Amino acid sequence: MNLKTELRENYIKILENVQKACEKSGRKIEEIKILGASKKQSPEKIKIIFELGVKMFGENYVQEAEKKILELKNFPIEWHFIGRLQTNKVKKALGLFSMIQTLDRINLAQEIQKQAEKRDLRIPVLIEINIGKELTKGGVDPEKLEEFIEEIKKFDRIKIKGLMCLPPYEENPEKTRPYFAKMREIFEKIKPYMDSEFRELSMGTSNDYTIAIEEGATIIRIGEALFGKRI
Ligand SMILES: *Cc1c(COP(=O)(O)O)cnc(C)c1O
Numbered sequence: 001m002n003l004k005t006e007l008r009e010n011y012i013k014i015l016e017n018v019q020k021a022c023e024k025s026g027r028k029i030e031e032i033k034i035l036g037a038s039k040k041q042s043p044e045k046i047k048i049i050f051e052l053g054v055k056m057f058g059e060n061y062v063q064e065a066e067k068k069i070l071e072l073k074n075f076p077i078e079w080h081f082i083g084r085l086q087t088n089k090v091k092k093a094l095g096l097f098s099m100i101q102t103l104d105r106i107n108l109a110q111e112i113q114k115q116a117e118k119r120d121l122r123i124p125v126l127i128e129i130n131i132g133k134e135l136t137k138g139g140v141d142p143e144k145l146e147e148f149i150e151e152i153k154k155f156d157r158i159k160i161k162g163l164m165c166l167p168p169y170e171e172n173p174e175k176t177r178p179y180f181a182k183m184r185e186i187f188e189k190i191k192p193y194m195d196s197e198f199r200e201l202s203m204g205t206s207n208d209y210t211i212a213i214e215e216g217a218t219i220i221r222i223g224e225a226l227f228g229k230r231i
Pocket of ligand 1: 037039060082083166204205206207221222223224225
């Protein structure tokens, strides 16, 4: 099968599943944004998927992203950073991405504030939650979220647009449902204390995006189910 046909079939399958998950949970399909998780995927594939209708892509590594974003500069793609961001990469990242989905540390916020001031920008971010409390993963401990947000609110160059998580991998996607439900609960709990820009819940990957939608996701981040296997 040629590449375009293969990617189109992947995309159509995803749209069908999104549709079903929306029907099942009484949501509107327009509420869901598909982000192509394009780490280790070629610019050629990104182009094709963009033409199919995916306007948002997420990258995990600043250096890898820089090359691709430059190569794809004529495409009006909305690039999000979804990896672990080191403070020494913030300066470069702010020139490449329109959203940082993985804010999880005060020192990272400090650096974003500093670099954003220099460029006279306000930076949209999501706060990453370590919903499975995994030692190997980034993200704010859910118990410390309120305290964390109070600190972040002091940085006037940072716009908190919502929350993001990457729960522990489960073979059976049903097992991730409690994590997504918990995210939604946290989201609803803090929403009254946030401004109207706070509305995104970024959760769900290839394996579990339908469950994430049923539990309230507004951005699903799909890699291999959309692009095929990473190289
Ligand atoms: C790689 C990645 C994804 C996509 O994972 P797939 O299993 O390929 O769908 C989503 N979110 C983050 C943060 C990732 O690093």
